[in-house]
Amino acid sequence: METPVAAAGIYISVPFCKTKCTYCNFASGVFSKAKYRAYVDQLCADIVGAHEIAAGQQAEFVAAADSIYFGGGTPTILPASHIRQIFAALRARFDVARDAEITVECAPGTLGPEVLDVLLACGVNRISLGVQSFADEEARAVGRLHTRDAALRDVEVLRRAGIADINLDLIAGLPHQSAQSWQQSLDDAISTGVPHVSVYMLEVDEDSRLGTELLAGGARYHAHHVPDDDLIAELYEIACERLSAAGLAQYEISNFASRGHESRHNLKYWTRQPYFGFGVDAHSMLPPGPEPARAGIDAIRFGMGDTLEAFLSAGNAARIAASSTVSIEGALEEELFLGLRLNRGVDLAALRRRYSSALLAGTHQKIAKLCSHGLLQHAGIQLQLTPRGRLLSNEVFAEFLAPRAAPAGGVTDARARHELHTAPVG
Ligand code: SF4
Secondary structure (H helix, E strand, O other): OOOOOOOOEEEEEEEEEOOOOOOOOOOOEEOOOOHHHHHHHHHHHHHOOOOHHHHHOOOOOEEEEEEEEEEEEEEOOOOOHHHHHHHHHHHHHHHEEEEEEEEEEOOOOOOOOOHHHHHHOOOOOEEEEEOOOOOOOHHHHHHOOOOHHHHHHHHHHHHOOOOEEEEEEEOOOOOOOOOOHHHHHHHHHHHHHHOEEEEEOOOOOOHHHHHHHHHOOHHHHHHHHHHHHHHHHHHHHHHHHHHHHHHOEEOOOOOEEEOOOOOOOHHHHOOOOEEEEOOOOEEEOEEEEEEEHHEEEEEEEEEEOHHHHHHOOOOOOEEEEEEEEEEHHHHHHHHHHHHHHOOOOEEEEHHHHOHHHHHHHHHHHHHHHHHHOOOEEOOOOOEEOHHHHOOHHHHHHHHHHHOOOOOOHHHHHHHHHHHHHHOOOO
16 A cells, blocks of 8 residues: 655745845845845745646645745745735645644744734744844844844734744854853743744854854954854753753754644654745755656655746746755665654664665664764664764764765755754744
8 A cells, every 4th residue: 555645844935134144054135125026926936836846847746735834034024915925825726734834934023013913814823033042242243133122022922912833043153152141042042931942053164154254264253252163062962951951852953842842844854754845945855756756766856046036037947956866775864864863763663664674784784883883872663863973963964875976956955954954044
């Protein structure tokens, strides 16, 4: 009997921001409001034509959706009429479950009454607030426009409006951060009583101004006040301890939630359920259509162009900037390096049911080696990262990735960006 295809998660990218935060390495920026209209029209055309996009990639179109996630960028920067238009397109093309988790990322201070009303009217039931730090000096240093008071006020406003499912994003490693200021930020987050907190470690790469400055050893963007690696690791461990003690159990490397409040949408990435992304730099993973499935292909991945200009100017087919197939062997690698992000780990019995013993034989040695190094552990039929393995998770994941040529257009990068999800957004 064939396994039924799971409901999809839908990701909507809104790449507009009021200012560009210095640490941000996402495909977002400050654009003229005149571009919003054209962008939303194109986004909606893609959503309505989603079945054709899937067919063009030889993927199966999954109409059932049980999670929707608006990220970016700052989705709440859009006028209420645009948000309404996007939801109308989504509900016209997809069968959105009545109990779907519908999340919108929001920069504190951007939740005006009109936007809040339209979010509620459209069925939004979860908000992710990009607080990053409750210390005003730290938020200001990286270009955030809000204050601690504004963030705390937003939590109250959301609760009064009936949205209790709130996530707060925090970043360990911001300029001027100390163990003391970090504990204060954690205390503030805990004191709000929100059921979900995400903790990311500052990413240092050339895709952000702060990252570039750090790599160059300079002092712009307060780079010389960024904590060193040891302190950042300590901040992460403090977060794990304090959040868990406050009833927000860690369920993924960067995510903590009270029971039943884990992010359904993000779990799709880590458990390899289908998802469909729309807009700039959005990525999709869908089951293969009949032909690729017969050829032993497990999934089809594709991603949209990562600049607004490319997204708006490209023809329909050209907007897909990268596309690749995932072999059965590749699917096993993904199950391991994505599933191990979760504290519950990977169900080895399920892997044995799904993959041939010949294929699994290659992983046994790697697992044994990582266990002997104290990075992995067995808990019944589950294989999990140890606490030390969580700190060195990239090294563990690299063990499971077979060296092979990167697919054209960098879908590997897309996997890193969207499923490894080590950077903050919004
Ligand atoms: S971190 Fe968020 S708000 Fe800041 S520039 Fe990036 S996407 Fe925009």
